[in-house]
Amino acid sequence: MTGAPLPDRLDTARLTLRPFRMEDVERFVPLIGDWEVARWLARVPHPYGPEDGRAWVALAARNRAERVSLDLLAVLIKDDGRPVGGIGVILADGEVGYWLGRPHQGIGYGTEMLRAVVPAAFALGLPRLWARIAPDNHRSRRVLETVGFTPQGAADHYELTAGRWRFLTQETA
Numbered sequence: 001m002t003g004a005p006l007p008d009r010l011d012t013a014r015l016t017l018r019p020f021r022m023e024d025v026e027r028f029v030p031l032i033g034d035w036e037v038a039r040w041l042a043r044v045p046h047p048y049g050p051e052d053g054r055a056w057v058a059l060a061a062r063n064r065a066e067r068v069s070l071d072l073l074a075v076l077i078k079d080d081g082r083p084v085g086g087i088g089v090i091l092a093d094g095e096v097g098y099w100l101g102r103p104h105q106g107i108g109y110g111t112e113m114l115r116a117v118v119p120a121a122f123a124l125g126l127p128r129l130w131a132r133i134a135p136d137n138h139r140s141r142r143v144l145e146t147v148g149f150t151p152q153g154a155a156d157h158y159e160l161t162a163g164r165w166r167f168l169t170q171e172t173a
């Protein structure tokens, strides 16, 4: 890992990714508190209330300060910065996790936010990124494959190396 500062803002065509703030709690808790979202996420408690949201915002800030993880809230550029989901990378090993609220699924935001975070994580010097998915999480599998991750051994483990990312982005540049 390099000592480069963690990004505090990434922009995509439709989204801004930026750190979670306390004032976001009331708007992101109902999204991640939905069992249809939480059931795919290994580390998210359920039920999930405002207290969990506040604890998460504090933890994410601490993890950023201590370079433990990069956690970003995805908000819509339009619609008054409405939160739609979140994405995070654990910096010790490159594990990536992401989620979108149910009303915001199915329109490509997943691919959009992962495509923004991958180069930011590689810019920090991580050699590889990886994600674990449930066998029947076909959407997440598709998002990972679209961005360039490939299954490793067990099909629930997807990985993308910095070298492959360079290759893919040069190829499509």
Ligand SMILES: CC(C)(COP(=O)(O)OP(=O)(O)OC[C@H]1O[C@@H](n2cnc3c(N)ncnc32)[C@H](O)[C@@H]1OP(=O)(O)O)[C@@H](O)C(=O)NCCC(=O)NCCS
Residues within 6 Å of the ligand: 036, 037, 038, 040, 041, 097, 098, 099, 100, 101, 104, 105, 106, 107, 108, 109, 110, 111, 131, 132, 133, 134, 137, 138, 139, 140, 142, 143, 146
């Ligand atoms: C996983 C998640 C982030 C995907 O993001 P998304 O923006 O909803 O993804 P999309 O709906 O654009 O779908 C991505 C791809 O999967 C395809 N897809 C959608 N539903 C599918 C299904 N039931 N089976 C197979 N493919 C499907 C889409 O066609 C799209 O493929 P394309 O890019 O080739 O058109 C989002 O659905 C989510 O938050 N799910 C709940 C939490 C979660 O699963 N997190 C990941 C844990 S590893």
